[in-house]
Amino acid sequence: VSSAPEFVVVGRVNKGKSSIVATLAEDENVPISEEPGTTQEARTYSVQVDGAVIFTLIDTPGFQDAPAALEEIRKQRGDASVSDAAVRSFVDTYRTSREFAEETRLLAPILKGGRILYVVDGTVPYSRDYEAEMEILRWTGRPRMALVNRIGGGNHLEEWKKALGQYFSIVREFDANRASFDDRIRVLESFRELDEDSRASLTSAVDILRREQLRRRREAARVISGLLVDALTLRVELELKKDDAEKERAREALGRLQGLLRDAERRAHEKIFELYRFRRVKSADLSFSGIREDLFAEKTWQVLGLTHGQLFLAGTLGGAAIGLSIDVAAGGHTFLLASIVGGVLGGTTALVRSGKKLGSGWKVVEHLMGGDRVVRYGPLGTDNLPWILLDRALIYTRAISTRAHSVQGELSVSEQDSIARALPAEPRARAARLFSRISKSTGEVSDDLRSGLREWVEGRLEAL
Amino acid sequence: MSGLRLADLFDLEIQVLEERRENEETRRTRYRNLGRRVLEQGAAPEDPAALLGGLLRLDPQPRSAGGRFESAVNAFQSLLALGGILLGASLSLGLLHYSGEHPVNILNALAALVGTQLVLLVFLLLALIPRRRSHGFLRALLRKLVSRAMHDAATERLRVLEERLDAHRGLLRWLLVRAAQTFGVAFNLAALAGCLYRIVFSDVAFGWSTTLHLDANAFHAVAKALAAPWAWLFPNAVPSLHLVELTQYSHLEGKYLLRQAGERSMGPSMVGGWWPFLLLSIGTYGLLPRLLVLSFSSLRVRKILEQTPVRNEEFRRITDWMRLPLVTTSASESAPPAPAPAAGASDAEPPLPPPGTSCEVVLDGSPALSRDALDRLVRERFGWTVSGVIGPKEAPSSSEGPLLVVLSAWEEPTKGHQRPLQGLPKERLVVVGLLNSAETGDPRLERIRERWKRHLRSALGERRLRVEALGPTP
Numbered sequence: 001v002s003s004a005p006e007f008v009v010v011g012r013v014n015k016g017k018s019s020i021v022a023t024l025a026e027d028e029n030v031p032i033s034e035e036p037g038t039t040q041e042a043r044t045y046s047v048q049v050d051g052a053v054i055f056t057l058i059d060t061p062g063f064q065d066a067p068a069a070l071e072e073i074r075k076q077r078g079d080a081s082v083s084d085a086a087v088r089s090f091v092d093t094y095r096t097s098r099e100f101a102e103e104t105r106l107l108a109p110i111l112k113g114g115r116i117l118y119v120v121d122g123t124v125p126y127s128r129d130y131e132a133e134m135e136i137l138r139w140t141g142r143p144r145m146a147l148v149n150r151i152g153g154g155n156h157l158e159e160w161k162k163a164l165g166q167y168f169s170i171v172r173e174f175d176a177n178r179a180s181f182d183d184r185i186r187v188l189e190s191f192r193e194l195d196e197d198s199r200a201s202l203t204s205a206v207d208i209l210r211r212e213q214l215r216r217r218r219e220a221a222r223v224i225s226g227l228l229v230d231a232l233t234l235r236v237e238l239e240l241k242k243d244d245a246e247k248e249r250a251r252e253a254l255g256r257l258q259g260l261l262r263d264a265e266r267r268a269h270e271k272i273f274e275l276y277r278f279r280r281v282k283s284a285d286l287s288f289s290g291i292r293e294d295l296f297a298e299k300t301w302q303v304l305g306l307t308h309g310q311l312f313l314a315g316t317l318g319g320a321a322i323g324l325s326i327d328v329a330a331g332g333h334t335f336l337l338a339s340i341v342g343g344v345l346g347g348t349t350a351l352v353r354s355g356k357k358l359g360s361g362w363k364v365v366e367h368l369m370g371g372d373r374v375v376r377y378g379p380l381g382t383d384n385l386p387w388i389l390l391d392r393a394l395i396y397t398r399a400i401s402t403r404a405h406s407v408q409g410e411l412s413v414s415e416q417d418s419i420a421r422a423l424p425a426e427p428r429a430r431a432a433r434l435f436s437r438i439s440k441s442t443g444e445v446s447d448d449l450r451s452g453l454r455e456w457v458e459g460r461l462e463a464l
Numbered sequence: 465m466s467g468l469r470l471a472d473l474f475d476l477e478i479q480v481l482e483e484r485r486e487n488e489e490t491r492r493t494r495y496r497n498l499g500r501r502v503l504e505q506g507a508a509p510e511d512p513a514a515l516l517g518g519l520l521r522l523d524p525q526p527r528s529a530g531g532r533f534e535s536a537v538n539a540f541q542s543l544l545a546l547g548g549i550l551l552g553a554s555l556s557l558g559l560l561h562y563s564g565e566h567p568v569n570i571l572n573a574l575a576a577l578v579g580t581q582l583v584l585l586v587f588l589l590l591a592l593i594p595r596r597r598s599h600g601f602l603r604a605l606l607r608k609l610v611s612r613a614m615h616d617a618a619t620e621r622l623r624v625l626e627e628r629l630d631a632h633r634g635l636l637r638w639l640l641v642r643a644a645q646t647f648g649v650a651f652n653l654a655a656l657a658g659c660l661y662r663i664v665f666s667d668v669a670f671g672w673s674t675t676l677h678l679d680a681n682a683f684h685a686v687a688k689a690l691a692a693p694w695a696w697l698f699p700n701a702v703p704s705l706h707l708v709e710l711t712q713y714s715h716l717e718g719k720y721l722l723r724q725a726g727e728r729s730m731g732p733s734m735v736g737g738w739w740p741f742l743l744l745s746i747g748t749y750g751l752l753p754r755l756l757v758l759s760f761s762s763l764r765v766r767k768i769l770e771q772t773p774v775r776n777e778e779f780r781r782i783t784d785w786m787r788l789p790l791v792t793t794s795a796s797e798s799a800p801p802a803p804a805p806a807a808g809a810s811d812a813e814p815p816l817p818p819p820g821t822s823c824e825v826v827l828d829g830s831p832a833l834s835r836d837a838l839d840r841l842v843r844e845r846f847g848w849t850v851s852g853v854i855g856p857k858e859a860p861s862s863s864e865g866p867l868l869v870v871l872s873a874w875e876e877p878t879k880g881h882q883r884p885l886q887g888l889p890k891e892r893l894v895v896v897g898l899l900n901s902a903e904t905g906d907p908r909l910e911r912i913r914e915r916w917k918r919h920l921r922s923a924l925g926e927r928r929l930r931v932e933a934l935g936p937t938p
Contacts, residue, residue: 012875027795030795063878065879208791212789215788222777446632446634450776454777
């Protein structure tokens with residue numbers, strides 16, 4: 001625990017220090033505000049593994065008057081030879097004073113051994129008055145790295161890089177609100193190169209975080225494949241009394257089925273949301289441009305899932321593959337007849353059902369035990385529904401897994417993003433086969449089908 | 465890679481079922497803590513079965529539900545074996561009972577001891593077709609036994625557990641196949657023992673008779689075909705045409721057809737000559753397939769128990785939780801509420817002096833601005849002229865005109881920015897002019913200007929102050 005490195009995130013007011021802490025620590029509880037001076041005290045965020053700290057991020061108040069502070073440090077030292085002792089003396093002098101309160105609060109954890117992450121905004125021009133801040137940090141003698149954040153729309157990256165390069169051995173671009181997992185890992189890896197003392201801890205931290213990322217992807221794949229299995233096997237039965245109109249009850253059953261599917265989808269999305277450590281904001285409170293539409297809305301079925309042609313192709317290839325296995329089993333004596341018949345049957349079925357929203361429709365069945373007559377809706381078969389659910393889940397997961405914890409407000413998802421439609425034919429056919437076999441399962445779906453679907457979804461998530 | 469015991473699998477299924485409604489986060493934390501204990505005891509992190517087995521043995525229960533289930537399955541199998549022994553022995557002893565009146569009809573013995581088994585074998589193959597509900601009777605029998613053993617379990621839960629077990633590559637189906645084959649093997653062994661007993665300890669005379677038009681040649685062809693599998697090894701156990709002809713028996717006449725009336729017997733080697741054929745038929749068509757299917761189903765059950773921890777997604781999730789570290793973030797203390805923005809700027813700002821006014825400009829060098837550019841900027845924005853430019857630490861002149869302090873709009877107001885303003889004479893109008901960076905149309909600019917206004921009002925108190933946007937940096 002004692003060897004866990006501490007990163008002190010410093011910089012001028014409102015340059016995104018808290019956002020960077022939130023993103024690196026994956027903690028949406030870090031207070032972030034456009035109002036300057038939100039962070040008035042240094043606050044510590046520890047990233048822990050099984051309760052043991054692997055690294056700590058310290059969010060600090062911004063520099064308020066670095067030029068005056070630098071002048072004061074120089075004055076206190078009384079000569080030109082500057083060192084951490086001068087900075088220490090400055091902090092000791094002003095620790096209880098209101099003057100330089102922010103500077104002493106941000107410098108104190110650095111002088112206790114913290115590593116420096118200096119944050120600037122690369123979208124506004126560089127000016128020389130930043131030099132005082134960088135000079136003070138240099139005097140602390142601690143390992144330091146500069147992160148160029150992007151808050152606005154301008155581009156002054158090159159001038160910043162040139163200026164920062166004089167004070168920092170490593171300068172990295174890091175857009176706190178758009179940083180991917182790999183960007184975050186790169187920051188830790190960069191620091192590992194810079195600081196011999198923290199190398200072992202950071203290597204272990206990077207390794208653990210990478211494994212955690214893989215675990216999340218696999219878990220998200222489990223959630224999505226679980227949702228698809230539920231959708232493919234779900235059926236609703238409503239008792240049919242003597243005076244009941246069959247069509248009326250069927251409509252009721254359909255309504256209930258749709259409700260169950262909506263609930264299942266919402267629960268799955270929430271699980272993914274929590275998996276990526278978003279807790280403060282509820283997924284239901286976020287609006288989505290693109291998949292905000294209801295699961296059964298006309299628009300959803302127009303822009304997501306597979307096209308009629310793709311459904312036909314997937315059905316044909318799926319049917320042909322099943323037929324081929326029969327041909328192979330027959331040692332080729334069937335002259336590929338089973339493949340041809342399978343392909344035609346699969347394609348035709350897909351084509352007929354591609355326009356339907358709820359697969360097999362309803363039927364009245366009589367239970368052998370008890371003799372009750374019921375209206376049964378589902379299971380839903382292999383029409384476009386699983387593809388639409390899959391599409392929405394993949395789009396959602398992509399938005400969540402790439403969302404930085406510093407970002408406030410709505411998720412940005414575009415309806416142009418249909419992932420299912422962009423899939424190559426082979427994985428599409430494989431999924432169609434899995435959907436078909438799952439929908440035909442009686443009772444609990446087998447381990448093999450579940451794990452096969454999970455592996456397939458995981459492959460898609462990996463490719464996102 | 466180790467496997468699970470049947471009892472372990474059942475216990476795990478119950479555990480998963482009971483935890484269905486529990487919060488995932490809580491489950492994950494608990495399983496990680498348990499996982500660490502299991503790993504400390506030496507379980508290999510990459511062996512899911514070892515992790516799951518270790519999990520159950522952390523807090524062993526003397527008679528777990530899984531243990532009771534496994535006992536019920538074993539008892540079921542033992543009962544079937546006992547039934548097989550009793551049925552096989554009684555059937556063979558009964559069929560080969562020779563009172564001396566009529567010989568044992570070999571056709572009866574073959575039909576009862578071999579023919580029915582061949583038919584059952586066909587049913588078994590049909591039952592092995594995936595997705596078919598099979599072994600209805602055996603399934604119901606096992607269900608009854610399990611319900612009795614698990615007296616505290618609800619029927620609905622047992623039904624769900626039954627389905628879950630079957631989801632593991634048809635585990636329940638293979639358990640039933642194994643049990644059925646145990647019965648079959650026991651039956652055949654007992655039948656063989658019964659036959660041997662009769663053959664060794666009594667003189668059994670065999671004959672064959674049928675109402676059908678089956679002559680000796682046709683029956684010999686059938687018998688020869690049946691004996692084909694062992695003909696190369698035991699040629700003496702293949703019935704010869706001579707034997708078939710000699711042992712054709714007529715119940716009507718009460719004699720072997722080739723014997724003269726009144727002749728009571730033929731040589732024992734002839735009338736008893738069918739026994740090697742009968743024994744090898746039972747062995748080949750009864751015992752051997754049962755043994756093969758029993759071995760296969762036992763292997764299959766073992767394989768399923770071995771692979772389930774790897775192939776079942778729920779168990780994989782649990783083992784992932786157990787072996788992978790729990791990554792969390794914690795703050796040193798709860799975040800204080802964000803400070804309220806400084807009091808809003810009063811709308812009553814002092815008016816701007818008219819064009820033509822002479823102003824003094826305070827420039828701190830950031831942003832860098834040439835004198836020409838500054839003159840042009842002030843003229844275009846306010847219509848004023850610049851009387852002089854001073855640095856932030858210089859004292860302004862005693863003129864009455866406004867003081868224009870030029871600052872960068874992209875920088876937030878800080879204490880450093882207040883410093884040059886604090887020393888200015890209170891009665892003089894101070895206009896803070898905010899220069900944009902080159903980008904235009906930044907929606908944040910107006911908000912920044914508001915913040916500057918609030919900040920300066922709050923920091924500098926009551927004084928004649930305006931905050932104005934100057935426009936983009938020239």
